[in-house]
Amino acid sequence: MKKSFLILMIAGFLVIGLSEIQAQTMQPKLNQVELMKQFIGTWECELSKDTILTIEFSPLGSGIVAKAEVTTKGKTLDELVQLWGFDEKTNNEVIVQLWKSNPNLRMLTGWWTSKNTAQVIPYQNLSKPEDATETVNSELKTPDLWIETHSFNGKVVAVFKFIRIKK
Numbered sequence: 498m499k500k501s502f503l504i505l506m507i508a509g510f511l512v513i514g515l516s517e518i519q520a521q522t523m524q525p526k527l528n529q530v531e532l533m534k535q536f537i538g539t540w541e542c543e544l545s546k547d548t549i550l551t552i553e554f555s556p557l558g559s560g561i562v563a564k565a566e567v568t569t570k571g572k573t574l575d576e577l578v579q580l581w582g583f584d585e586k587t588n589n590e591v592i593v594q595l596w597k598s599n600p601n602l603r604m605l606t607g608w609w610t611s612k613n614t615a616q617v618i619p620y621q622n623l624s625k626p627e628d629a630t631e632t633v634n635s636e637l638k639t640p641d642l643w644i645e646t647h648s649f650n651g652k653v654v655a656v657f658k659f660i661r662i663k664k
Contacts, residue, residue: 534556613636
């Protein structure tokens with residue numbers, strides 16, 4: 498009887514202990530809409546000597562409108578418009594973009610993996626993100642510094658450093 502009671506006590510402590518360990522390791526669900534708003538404002542990235550990418554993110558309802566311009570020596574080379582929104586069904590952000598120089602509409606999807614890191618992939622890879630050949634990983638190092646790493650087939654092809662412009 499004592500042996501059975503001891504086994505029950507040990508089993509009980511294990512169950513309680515395991516649930517406590519699991520509760521400590523579970524992360525709270527990230528608020529994707531609120532995290533997306535960290536980009537609101539104007540950012541600049543030096544693409545090359547005298548060539549600047551400027552992006553202005555403006556709130557629109559629960560989403561964002563992004564307008565970008567690539568300039569060199571004051572002359573506009575290209576323009577981009579993006580619309581960011583949150584899709585509750587997939588729990589992901591959806592980004593639709595159109596470049597002035599390219600008539601093809603592009604759809605992307607993304608999600609925050611932590612309070613300061615996010616990943617973006619082509620929308621067609623939403624059901625199997627591991628199959629995406631293109632990925633963009635963003636990290637907000639500080640509220641005024643954002644690093645964007647572009648990879649293709651698992652290899653980094655470009656890293657961009659964006660600085661928030663104070664107005």
